[in-house]
Amino acid sequence: MKDNDDLSDIIKLISDIKHKNILSSYDVALRTEKLLENLISHGKWDSALELMDLVKQRIKCFSQSLPDEPTASNIMKHILKIIRDEYQLVSKKKGETHSLQQIVKGDSSNVLDYSENVSNLRSALLDHLSEYKDELETSTENIAAQASEHIHSNETILTVGKSRTVEKFLKSASKQRLFNVIVVEGAPSYLGHSMAAALAKSNIQTTVIPDSAVFAMISRVNKVIIGTHTVLANGALRATSGIYVVALAAKHYSIPVMVLSHMYKLTPLYLGSNDHDSFNICASPASVIPYSFGSVLNSADIKNPMFDHVPPELVTLFITHQGGNAPSYIYRLLSEMYHPDDYEI
Structure with missing residues (x-):
């Protein structure tokens, strides 16, 4: 298990980009996906909120070190949306509803805070990440x-x-x-x-x-x-x-x-x-x-x-x-x- 403040994975990615061990944005994309896959599989988190915090730490670290290389940050931000969406799907299955009227009126009693421990969130995210990896790998061919x-x-x-x-x-x-x-x-x-x-x-x-x-x-x-x-x-x-x-x-x-x-x-x-x-x-x-x-x-x-x-x-x-x-x-x-x-x- 990794501690929440262990950013060695993103630091290694930053180092490889700076030292030209990774040259193309495509390779950066695949490395970032692999990094996130490891974080979701083995990271020390129990709720969507904790996982989102871990991803945000890596985004901040990467953006501060390589502000001119947005690919990794973009992918991590996309995964944040996937985490939100998957959590919301699980919440709906459990009967939690959040009306637009409640949100507009500022009634936060039923608005998602992503802090609940959801048992199958990890596996759902890994399944989604596997699909996203396939999308990355076939993107060039689909454009061509x-x-x-x-x-x-x-x-x-x-x-x-x-x-x-x-x-x-x-x-x-x-x-x-x-x-x-x-x-x-x-x-x-x-x-x-x-x-x-x-x-x-x-x-x-x-x-x-x-x-x-x-x-x-x-x-x-x-x-x-x-x-x-x-x-x-x-x-x-x-x-x-x-x-x-x-x-x-x-x-x-x-x-x-x-x-x-x-x-x-x-x-x-x-x-x-x-x-x-x-x-x-x-x-x-x-x-x-x-x-x-x-x-x-x-x-x-x-x-x-x-x-x-x-x-x-x-x-x-x-x-x-x-x-x-x-x-x-x-x-x-x-x-x-x-x-x-x-x-x-």
Whole structure:
């Protein structure tokens, strides 16, 4: 049994992310699910309230250490909603009712406080978590299965850098359609090169272009299909640096921008008017300017931002494993994923 204040599991996850032992959000998602599975199975808790407190401790610890990596926090917040829902189902089976009128009037005598010891809650949560794990593992395939609905023959698709989900989406479409792909190389990481190589191996006609050529080439494109780091509460994106320019160019030519996103990338947070400076993080400038230039550029301030903020009006469609949705529908998806009391922890 673990003590309530033993956070070694989440600290290990944080360490692995910081040391690049885990690179993709998908791997973070699976590790987080496994962490929660162990917590529910072996954690020292007797009520839903105690379990929720344990999960919230881990959310706070993770958010303080890695505020720019929302995947683990999002999954833990989703599990909080599952705990609430499962507890409520058990309570209803036991004959406890809570009318809307009582809640509105502030009558808390029958409002759930999650403190009752429920004998079969642990097994119910583990069953639900097993289903959620299956959902995580099949999410990419379910998104890719929709590719033929959105990509048609002889179209030209533009994407930026490398995304595992976009790669599978395009490869899935290529089984039924013949189309061309333009890959923006995504300097200074140049991950677009490996993306283009992967697509070419699947016999997809692929062209690599530098970031500076986006506006010159985009008028030839039928669709822009990209992945994203985070989907904010208002439908905006926190995406790889360079995508904002692509989205602006697409808007200029009225080209649809489709964003492939797993549900765990939807976060209940949004960018405030004064949060732009804290929104981004900068990587080492060494990938932009070699260290050998240091003596020459002592007075230069070199920035290497990792992310762009893409407002929702530049996005046409979000595609998740549940189907396609407009940015204005994100609020509804958030209500399905998270309980309002858990938006900010």
